[in-house]
Amino acid sequence: MRNQYNLKHERKLLYVVQIKTLPNIKLIITWAIVILQLITMSQTMNAQIQPAQNWHMPDLSNIPLQNASSGDYTEIKDSIPIRGTEFLIRVPNNWNGILLNDLDYRRSADSQRNLLLLKKGYALSGTARRPERLKNYDPAHEIHDLISVLDIFESVFGKPKKTIQLGCSGGGTVTLAMAEMHPDRIDGAIAGCASTSPWMANTHLDGLFVLKALIAPDLPIVNLPLTEPEISNIGKQWQKAIKEAQKTPKGRARIALAITIGQWPAWGGPGKAPIPEPDPNNVRDLQESMYQSLLKLLPSKQTFGTSMLEQAAPGQLRWNTGVDYQESFANGDTLYKVAVHKLYDEAKIDLKKDLKKINSFDRIKADPKAVKWWSSPGRTHLGKPKVPLLRINTSGDALVYPTMAQGYKELVRANGYSDFFRLVYVNRWGHCSFSLSEWLAAIETMVQRIETGHWPRTDPESLRKLAHSLVSDSEARFYNQREVKAYNRIWTPTVQDYLGQNK
Template identity: 30%
Template sequence: MRASTRPRTHHTPRTRVRAALTILATLTSVALTTVPAPAAQADTAAGTHLTGTLSDGAAWIADVPARWNGTLLLFSHGFGPTVARDAPSDDVRTELLAEGYAMAGSSYDPRGSMWALNSAERDQFATLDAVTARIGAPRRTLAVGQSMGGLVNAQIARDGAGRIDGALGLCGLVAGGTDLDNYQLDAEYALARLLVPGKGIDLVRFGSADDAAATAEQLTDAVTAAQSTPQGRARIALAAAFLNLPAWAPGKDRPAPTDWADQEDQQYAWFAQGILAFVEGGRYAVEQSVGGNNSWNQGVDYARLLAGSVHAPQVRALYRAAGLDLGADLASLNRGASITADPGAVRAAQRTSSAGQGLGMPLLDVHTIADNLVPVEQERQFGERVRAAGDDALLRQAYVERQGHCTFTTAETVAALHALEHRVTGGHWDDAATPAALQKSATALGLDGAAYVPYRPARLTVGRDRPAHPTHH
């Protein structure tokens, strides 16, 4: 283990965090002011681009190649501006159009929150109706979803039997909105209570996007200051464990399994990139969508929560090296845990922002193993729910050895789609969704490489199933 006094030469640039806050505010502004385009059609030698508007004001778009292979892809976009998209990236769109696929997708309702789960699934099905009315019934329809759209996609995979033939999820937020807000709350709470005790930082029920941004900046400043001491680094590692934050950051070599100091250093790198700005901005959007706070920590046993984390050995080692009493910090967290949920918000999130209650079609989920925004552990949580519903034969999950959120190559995405088609066409997965088969398929495309690997995610560190006596606090 490296000495805990190893010098750190980098600190969080406040400009980087403020830039993240500015980006988030801009995204919010765009999302709330986007006006859907009127119905239109543009034809080129390569194909046709269609646009239209749904009854709730959502915009939809579609791209149909000149030589359509009969398969329509219904794409659900992630968290951000409620602007219609029909592919995960421009490069993926170009490749799939060249292979003959048609693509469509909606903005979701632009008049609400960027956490548009109140309308997303409905708008996707309405988009399917609008597009097929223009181009005719496809031979096959496959749903594809990315990030928050991966949650929408899982809902479509649950509800769309008879209309959708199969689904592909990319870096999907499949554990749902309440698990997301709960484990993020644990991390935010640990940072606030242990790094800036007595400051009264608001963690839930934000009145505005500015309130969320202020909390993000306060917490990020606290992390920046704490990184300069062994005690601060140990506490950052504790909060990172609650956040399910990977210990492998972009541009860095993957740390050794017991190099605890380097692991924390790379977790800090995620914080330095402004992750808390997006966490708090996302919380504000969820609260807008579900009508209140759907997260709680009253009754959470933080010692037990840490014990279930894959990062527990790292945290214990850093606390020992820093001469800190981990038990005392965990007891302090237990004593102060008093945040309760709003019952209506919990019910709304369960209704609109959950998945895993069953599958009506084959679903292949793909995830990077070091995802900072939607931890790969969400796949474990989702898979257990699908298995509990008795639908595990329909689900396959595959993993890419890379850092970052949704950082798939075009080849990895297209190969996953081909594996899903194998299951839909033949009625069996066979070995099409295995790491070796996906890697071979992606490499054979000759595009931009692939890194499919065998992998089993750890359990999601979340520590609760339902709130006890959820009342306003």
């Protein structure tokens, strides 16, 4: 049986032929690449294409790649061996030489953003998230898959002039790691609402720990089951406890304290915002927003993000041994702390006593095997980007809290890598809820940084103007985020962590 596919890119025809095998003879597969130059070709596509020669290149010998040409672009759509990760590549006829690589491209290829980028001349590539990801999450494997896609792209279309890795949520997670680990494969990176998994797990733990210590000491916050009806029953108990607490001045004060210590956003969560964004100077409105947001973040089958991290590693990941919660409160949002003090005064309870009670409450220890697993390259971040990295975060992201993005900025600065890094915020409820114009402004900013070697202006006003110039009817809400004094949960692995020897 003969398998053949033809790829059309501008005026070039590329033939890949899978050679017929004879019975009773070992399978012999070869790639034959024949380039037919018809008329004048761009300098980018002039060089003969050679298969990538590194360990990231998957064995494609038994994969008859499927392609399609719409007349405007060429498409390769298939799966990578070993893990079976689906991938997609599209290269427009008017390719500008820039490739955008995205963890979620396979599923989002026909989105408004990606179709517009294709029309503008960008090539796009990437993968789909694997179905078993919930119980077998490994960002290091996702990075390997993304590099395999880059290898496939280069073997067929040649090396791009510039490659930008981008993505949101888990896609932002691997983007941060790609910027730190693979400056040989990408020229820039855009990470949206990107988590560092151990940071996210522990930041989420802190707020729940305060609630457990002061409001619901008998309810679990770690080792949560992902099975029914167990997880729903736990969720109902947490909802009941918090709703009861909200009815009293004492409970309202302690809810505000939990949000402040946890460095969670007072206005943020999944779905649609239940109330308008509060004035942070209005204590009543601010506390009500904290409560409404908290209801969406309590343990339940809808909030399994950090439980997913524990499913991945061999053991419980979260820990708060050695954490001083008085210091954590001192590092909190200035206006949130003002509200906490007023609420505690109104409730006639002692804030210092509650902080001491939290500090004396039984601590949670991580399994050293889990910490060791998450210490491996690609599974956490070190704050050392080797290529230009633009990080964007929504203010109302209650999965990857904006304080985590601030913490990464602090770590980058401490490591001396600030010239490579910029952080911008968008004032909007939700996780990865960026508008079309905001995404395009981020991409254009990165292109300018790569091409000129200098960052263009990234202040909110400049980014809003840029966004509106690219898509006039799309909302652009870049703004100056009020940051906390310091992010509480920066962590980078020690030698003992790598060896699994920390107790």
